[in-house]
Amino acid sequence: MYMQILQILLVPLVFVFIAYYVGSKWGSKAGYLSFASLAYSTLLTLLLAWQGGGQEFYDWRPIGLFGLNADGLSIPILFTIALLSTLISLYSIPYMTHIIGDQKKQFGLYYALLLLYSVGMMGAVLATNLIEFYLFFELMLIPSYFLIARWGYGDRDRISFMYFMWTHIGALAFLAGILSVGYLSGTFDLVKIVTTMIPPNLRMWITLLMVAGLLVKMAAFGLHIWLPYAHAEAPTPVSALLSPAMIGIGGYAIVRIVMTILPTAFVEISTALAIWAVITMFYGGAMALVQDDVKRLLAYSSISQMGYILLGISSFQVLGVSGSMFQYVSHGLGKGILFMMAGTIIMQAHGLRSIGRMGGLASRMPITTTAAILGVLTIMGIPPTAGFISEFLIFAGSFNQAFALDSMLRISISALAVISTALTAGYSLWAVKRIFFGPLPAELSNVTEAPWTVTGPLLVLGITSLIIGIYPDIVERLLLPAVKLILGA
């Protein structure tokens, strides 16, 4: 197909303008347009996966080549983002009607930003050029800032500004790393950069700059301050893209960029990263346990899940790294379900967010409950959902590396990481119990099940998680060769 990979980005980009125009005229109908364009991208991604990937390069004179690389590593990530944004544009139709009301003009703006945001994320995943990557990285930051600032909850101006500043400073650190790499090696094309071009005494500094920038995006412990606020106060469809899709791109970029061009320096900091990962896991899990706001709970849970991804990456080993990328997929599916579930409750129960005041909702919204249970199982890593495979791979990789290095420290880190899954199970199961079971409070007695535009996406995500969990080979077949290539194993 002609310019197949470019179409994945270009079609939604064209629809940005169409959706803006249509939305201003006919309001929420623009959601179906956005859905259609993103669904087209999703189908193209599936087609790519079927073909086993591909690459396209376009001339981009002063900087190098504008390449789009859909290999085994990027296709699963790309698919997750595409699927999530497709479903979320459908989900936004009732949800944004609930927020916006009947001011038709705003729908156009909302969908234009949403499409732009998705294009930014997908582009960042496909990028082959450092500058190209940075541009897409910024492209996903700016629309999301406006989305939060415009339609968020609570103290949205302050929170969106905080979100913008934190991630932007991270991005700047990353930019500094990129520019030094480009200056030292004379090119920004990933394939052309070789470690030897960079002087040994600078390698560590560049690695630290880049990893720090990406860790802000991933909200590792200490750099996570923005995340609970941003995720909790963003409009829920945006949270459902922020949390499962966007922050994980930090992890993806570590594998794609840092590990590819600076492997030796990365190995040196990997033990520190592993410790950091475990701290993040415990911190996120413990904080999630005590939250009462359902969206804040999910936000802290995301922090903890990013710890898993970081742990897998820091194992620097085929199983662990591919497990991390798998975890991106399964976390995307699971957390996507859970954020959409939270949004459904907020929508159907008129803004109710406190878990303490919920209960017994299973009798009112059975489909949402089913999807939520599947989501929770995915997050906890219980077979037969996708989460089991990814967490298993991460831990297997981590332990393998620990035994290969014969390092007591690493073994204990891995063991601690396994223990921290108990926290995950604790907060997620407890939350499900408090939200969906037990007695139904009187003020919730007239809550009803959400329309199909909400339940449909939930079920699609749940089934995808189940299918990948039962038949992980469809993802692993793509991931393993690509990860092996990067690690040179």
Next chain:
Amino acid sequence: MQIVIPPDLVFVLLAAVTLIAAVLALQAKELIYGAIALGISFIGIAGFFVFLDAPYLAMLQIAVYVGAVVVLILFTIMLVRREQSDELLDRPEGGQGAVGLWLAGLLAVAIAGVAALAGPNLPAAPPAGNLPVSSLGLVLAAEYPIPLVILALLISAALLGALVLAKVEK
């Protein structure tokens, strides 16, 4: 005249019996009928084992599941029979019924879907040749002796545990 029964028909019948009995086991109003249906479902599984060239497993299935597990269950049911509100007890609470149905349905559909997807890659017919019964014993003794011992210990432990649990304090 010899009547040749197509294996597919037998399979479909067995599957129908097994599945319907399994549903009945959970849905029958009287717990005793549920236990009997469970026994029938187990016998259906034993039929599948015969089909799969595992006659020893089939017999074991009948002897252990039907002959022991179902008997134990019946026995327990009879001991706790004072509770007559069986139907009331089994009416699902709130929306649990719907959630359970959705969950189970999704799971089954997903697995069956994957099985059907992978269908072309899976063999349509079993490879020729029989699996002799003695091969089970050989594999058991030659390759898995330690699990066998552990299993024996586990059984003893479970037996003692059950005894201690069920003992009436005097």
Next chain:
Amino acid sequence: MVSLTSYLIVSAALLGIGIYGLSVKRNAIRILFAVEIIVNAANLNFAAFTRYLNPPLVSGQVIVFYSIAAAAMEAAVGLALILIAFRLNSSIDVRKLNKLKG
């Protein structure tokens, strides 16, 4: 001939029935039924796979053998627990087994 897929589908259906029972029923004995059904679904899968994919080896049958033995113990211990719960609580409704709750 019957294909492996049909066995897998039967087993998936059994698993679904079991999961349904597990998530819906409140009677402890019924829950035990559901567990047994799920175990049987797994056994069926093992036996089918070992027959279709790996004919000279019967490792799958060995696993089913262990599983059946374990199921007997599980039933014995489970029923003993149910009995003791009934004796202490005079109910086998799992909802009412909350005496440990502070």
Next chain:
Amino acid sequence: MTLVTAFLTWYERKIIARIQLRIGPLYAGGPGGILQPIADGVKLIFKEVMIPYKADKPLFLAIPLALVVMAALPFAVIPFGQNWVITNLDVGLVFVFAMISLFPMMILIFAWASNSKYPFLGGLRSLFQQVAYEIPMWISALSIVMLAGSLSLVDIVNAQARIWFIIPAFLSFIVFFISIMAELERLPFDLPTAEPELVAGWFTESSGAIFMLQFLALYMKMYLMSSLVTVLFLGGWWGPAFLPQPVWFMIKTLIVATFIIIPRAVFARIRVDMLIRIGWTRLLIVALANVFLTVLLITSGLTTTLGI
């Protein structure tokens, strides 16, 4: 099969009458009382079937039939002669045991279904007893399987062409015999149907055709057990060639049946606790010891000299 059963009831009456010097059964009905079982059958078929109040009707009617089927099925794998077997199953012995293990369940369900106190108590006793004695039975049969190296009944009999297994596995024979006495609920182990305590045990409430079916099933089971003993210990169809193989088999089975019947006239019933204790603490241990003995026998090479 029905004929065999009828014959067995007649045979039992005769033996017991001889032993206890009872006048009635010795002289009643036709030549030697041979018509008595037929008269019994006709009477029972035409009698009204009484279904107790609030009994579980479908189960009450279905279980007796199922009992007969369960008792009849194992005969498919019992070899009456070299080629006199319906199917030579690879796992014949396990099949027989599996079918036997279904009995307590059926009896318990029937006892429950008749919704009456005595049958229920009888059914529970039957359950205890049969489950307790099943285990020594399986384990004592294990040594036979070890000696023959097969689970197929035909192979087991073939392995006894030169020497009957009762000689190398005498301990096993004793355990097995006591166990099947208990399994069959014959005296002195007939607690589930003890008349002075439980009226008629678990078939108190059955009448007419139902009773007949149960009776049929029980006697078929007795015949089954006798033939099982013959197959496992007494060399099955083997015997001097002047009689055809099935006849030898019948003769041996009848002798075993005689020994199963005689205790009814001789012994008193034992207590429940004694029964359970014998099963779990004595027989089980003896059976296990016997397994080790057999292992010794095989590893010492004694069995090869005996020609097994």
